[in-house]
Every structure is written in C-alpha cells, then in structure tokens.
Amino acid sequence: MDKLPDELVKEILSWLDYPSITACRLVDSRLGRIGTEHLLPEVHVFVHPRSYQKLIDVARHEVLPRFVVSLFYEAHFLDQDFANYQEWQIAVDERFHCAEAPDYGPEPDPWDAEAVEREERRFKVFLTQPWWGGRQKRLKEGYQAWKAQMKAQKEMWDEEVDFKAISEAVGRFKKLKSITLISRDERIPGRRCTRAAFEETLLYPGDNARHTFGQQAVRQLNSILFAIEEAGTRLEELWVSMVDWKFLDQDNEALIRIHKxxxxxxxxxxxxxxxxxxxxxxxxxxxxxxxxxxxxxxSLRRFLEAIPNLELLEVAFDEVPVLQRYRDSSENSCPRIQDAVSLDRCVWPRLKSLTLASFVGEQSQFLDLLFHHQKSLEQISFAFWNITKEDWVSLNSLPTAREDLQHSSSS
Structure with a gap:
C-alpha cells in the first residue's frame, strides 16, 4: 500500500461496508491523513522493521491512538559476525548456494563425512557457474549498504531510539489488547533468497541458520512490557517468537514489572x-x-503460574538443528516438562488450547497435565522427544478420552 496514491486508497476505502467491518490492519501511516470519515472501528498497526518514526507518528496522531488495539512488531537485527568484505562474500556465497541447491535443506551432518564431501563438491560446481564473475560489483555494493545499516543500528541501540519510541507509543495506545513480537525466521526458496541477500541485507548465511532475537529481543520486549505496566494497560494477548531464554533471568525488579x-x-x-x-x-x-x-x-514455571486466566498457551523451544538427528542427544538437550508447568494441580482453570513442544516428558506426566485441566481443554498439541507412538494414549478428542485419562491418572 506504500506505492498507492492517497486518492486511490481513499477510493478503495469508500467501497467498504463500514458497519460490517470490525477490524483491519493499517500498514501505512498515511492513511491517518485521509480523514476521520474513513477511520474504522478498530485499527491494527503493523510496524515495519526499524520504522520507529512511523510508530511515533501514529502514536501522536490526534485520532488514531484511540483505535489501536493490536501491535504487530517485526524486528530485523543485522548480524555482527561479518567484520570484513571477505567474510561477507563467503556468507553470501553460502546463501546463494543454498538458494540454488536442488535439495534446498539443512546443513549436512558434520559427522557424516560422505554428506560433507558431497556438499563440498556441489559447492565447487556452484562456484564455476557463468554468472559468478558478473556480480562482484553488486557484492561490494551490498557490503557497503550492510555496513551503513550496521552503523545506523548501533546508533539506534546507543541512543535507545527504539526504547523511547515503543515506550511512548504503547503508553498512548490506551485500548491496546494484543502484541505480537516476531523475528525474521524465514526459509526463502529459489531466486528470492538471492535477492534477499542484497536488497534486505544479509542476516545469516545458509537457509536454515535461524536469526534469533537474542538479547536485543529481551531488550525490546522489556520496553514493551514495562510501558504496559507503567500505563496500566490490561494486555490480553502476547505472542513472542524466538526470544532468548535470559528473558527469564533478570533482576527481581524487572521480573516484577513483567509479571504485572x-x-x-x-x-x-x-x-x-x-x-x-x-x-x-x-x-x-x-x-x-x-x-x-x-x-x-x-523460573519459567513461576512465570506461567502467575498468569491464571490463560485460555491459550503455547510454549516451544527452538529445535536443535544438528542434535535432532540423534534421539539420545535430543533428549538430553530438551528441557523437562516439569520445569515449565506444574503437573500436580490445575493452574489455568479456563485453559482451552495447550501446545508444548521440544520437551522431555513421560507419558504419565502428559496424562497428569491433561487430567488436571480436562474440564476446560478443547485442543492439545504435544511434541516430546522421548515418547514413542506406542506410548500415546488414544486421544481422538478430549470428551471421549476423559475416562481413559481419569483411569490412567488414578492408576
């Protein structure tokens, strides 16, 4: 919508049946200048990466803040590992290689010598492609663009521009109910991956190298939750993707504010x-x-127990890209289910949907958890490393399985 003129946007809005619309997503702050006659009952604001000025513009608008109920925030963080052009070039080469690979998939197992050798042979063939020599100029241009954005990112963090923008905006959105905070975690197939390496700057080499928030996600999630706590906003939905576990390892004052x-x-x-x-x-x-x-x-268990009104709960840990091929190693790498949720009582009496992934758990623990929440649960999804298909209790639906649950839990 950024490329559409105001007149066209206004015309499109005039076609809409306003009384029947309960929500829409605002992707361009220019919509606010079209006029109050086109404002909808609810406005969802999408914040483009690094566009804090747009966020402030919406927050300071005389009308829009009253309609904002949902904040969708997607952050891109540039990788700081490529200090020089040679490292950058190698990383881009790997990304090109993954994009062009016929079996576009994960890195070869480092312990599988044959797979590693096969990957190296394919990469050598890749380097001999005719178009290889004609992109050196574009590579250098991409590197300079990356360096400039890296500098801008550092200045943003040093001056806490993102902190101030998020805090001010959240404080002004009095009807805010939902926040989604996600990282860039895409598998871009084919030529699109090639373009992304230059046009959107390189985030990480390879197709399966996940770029996580890390400590910057903790920092920005803190700014949002601290602003929520300070403004007294009753937040109802929080969706966070790929935040570092140290989010839970903060000082008591920060944790108290987060819990509130x-x-x-x-x-x-x-x-x-x-x-x-x-x-x-x-x-x-x-x-x-x-x-x-x-x-x-x-810490995770206490954090979840402090939210008694949950109706939907999903907790997952990132998959281990190498260790997941080995059952024993994966079991050892996954956290225990009892470290995340209490198994001996009903913690969330209104819980309807429960998803737990990448945990180590026993069948009895699974059954205990379901037994204590069986009155409200309608949908469940579990991914445990050490539970086989033979271990599962037949659960086509909770209503028909409650007798089995009660029997298994009491035995």
Missing amino acids: ACAFLTSLKLTISRSSWIINLRRYRLGIYQCNEFLERG
Missing part, C-alpha cells in the same frame, strides 16, 4: 531460543546446557 504487565493475559505464545547459532557444536551444546540448568530452577 502479563497478569491479565488470556493468550500467550512463547518460542524460546536456548542457544545462539554457533557452528562450533561444543559451544552450541554448552549454551543449551546453561539454558536447561537455569530452567530447572523453575
């Missing part, structure tokens, strides 16, 4: 990153071990 901001949530989706992407497998394992060791202290 989340106290009225009815819907929570949380995907937690356990370890930043490190090619060194030993260091990657160490990060996962530190996360699991911290979770054993019960």
